[in-house]
Amino acid sequence: MPGVSLDNAAQLNTFLAGVERRAFRIAQMALRSPEDALDAVQETMLQLARRYAQRPQAEWPPLFYCILQSRIRDCQRRRAVRNRVMSFFGGQRDAEDDPPDPIEAAADPAGRDPSEQLAQGEAMQALETALDSLPARQREAFVLRILEGLDVADTAKAMGCSEGSVKTHLSRAVHSLRETLGEHWA
Amino acid sequence: MNNDSETALLHKAHAVFNDSTIGLHARVLARLREARKRAVAETERRRSFWRVHSWALPTGAVAILFVAAVGGLIWLSPASQPAVPFLTGNDNADMAIVLSNDNLDMYADMDFYRWLGARQPQPAPQGATAGNNNG
Numbered sequence: 001m002p003g004v005s006l007d008n009a010a011q012l013n014t015f016l017a018g019v020e021r022r023a024f025r026i027a028q029m030a031l032r033s034p035e036d037a038l039d040a041v042q043e044t045m046l047q048l049a050r051r052y053a054q055r056p057q058a059e060w061p062p063l064f065y066c067i068l069q070s071r072i073r074d075c076q077r078r079r080a081v082r083n084r085v086m087s088f089f090g091g092q093r094d095a096e097d098d099p100p101d102p103i104e105a106a107a108d109p110a111g112r113d114p115s116e117q118l119a120q121g122e123a124m125q126a127l128e129t130a131l132d133s134l135p136a137r138q139r140e141a142f143v144l145r146i147l148e149g150l151d152v153a154d155t156a157k158a159m160g161c162s163e164g165s166v167k168t169h170l171s172r173a174v175h176s177l178r179e180t181l182g183e184h185w186a
Numbered sequence: 187m188n189n190d191s192e193t194a195l196l197h198k199a200h201a202v203f204n205d206s207t208i209g210l211h212a213r214v215l216a217r218l219r220e221a222r223k224r225a226v227a228e229t230e231r232r233r234s235f236w237r238v239h240s241w242a243l244p245t246g247a248v249a250i251l252f253v254a255a256v257g258g259l260i261w262l263s264p265a266s267q268p269a270v271p272f273l274t275g276n277d278n279a280d281m282a283i284v285l286s287n288d289n290l291d292m293y294a295d296m297d298f299y300r301w302l303g304a305r306q307p308q309p310a311p312q313g314a315t316a317g318n319n320n321g
């Protein structure tokens with residue numbers, strides 16, 4: 001990686017600092033586990049640094065989210081295999097059996113008003129539930145294009161498809177979400 | 187639902203999502219910060235590796251080219267000197283003995299056979315020869 005300079009490392013640090021929270025929330029929404037989400041984000045950061053740090057900075061966002069989506073899928077696949085194996089041996093573990101997550105149980109560090117926090121939490125919960133009901137590619141397009149704010153070209157690169165496919169997936173996702181969330185949500 | 191309400195839905199989704207990233211727990215933020223530092227350190231480590239070992243690539247390429255050139259020269263050059271004889275004249279004689287089908291024990295008793303060969307053959311008695319012929 002001869003092209004990596006000290007400025008490049010600083011730029012990478014700035015980029016990662018700018019996306020790390022949203023990347024964590026995207027992974028958490030998909031994986032439903034803060035620990036798995038943190039692992040996915042950490043692996044994504046390392047892989048971006050190892051393989052693509054020398055690339056132009058403009059290419060980092062789609063590459064980062066492409067890697068992140070790949071890590072999320074890997075984690076989901078591992079879980080599916082683990083669940084199959086556990087169910088085969090009759091020891092399937094339910095999510096309800098897990099100990100409560102201390103991160104989720106902690107007080108709001110932003111110090112927001114409880115009613116505001118509640119409303120915010122309910123709105124986010126409704127959005128997450130609605131997103132869960134979408135097909136994977138539609139959910140991916142919506143998350144990257146609307147929640148993360150990538151443009152259509154970068155979303156297409158991150159998803160590994162054409163811009164036309166992104167528009168189609170996004171249109172269908174918005175249509176489904178409109179029906180699921182209803183008028184009052186907006 | 188018209189375009190305005192659709193736009194409002196998208197804006198609200200974006201805002202709700204962004205708000206959800208604000209109130210992350212300190213432990214999560216610490217883990218994210220640690221992961222970011224590791225990633226940046228990895229970048230710097232690779233940069234320093236290439237800086238320290240920047241000579242390795244050209245040197246290796248030159249070495250490979252040199253070895254290939256020498257190998258090519260050896261392979262393509264005709265034999266300029268006659269081959270060194272493998273065996274001298276005496277060695278050839280010894281090798282002929284070793285490769286022959288004769289019994290090697292015979293060579294151990296060479297003195298006996300020299301004596302036997304030096305003896306003149308004795309003429310056989312006339313009577314014994316005639317008797318044999320007649321019998």
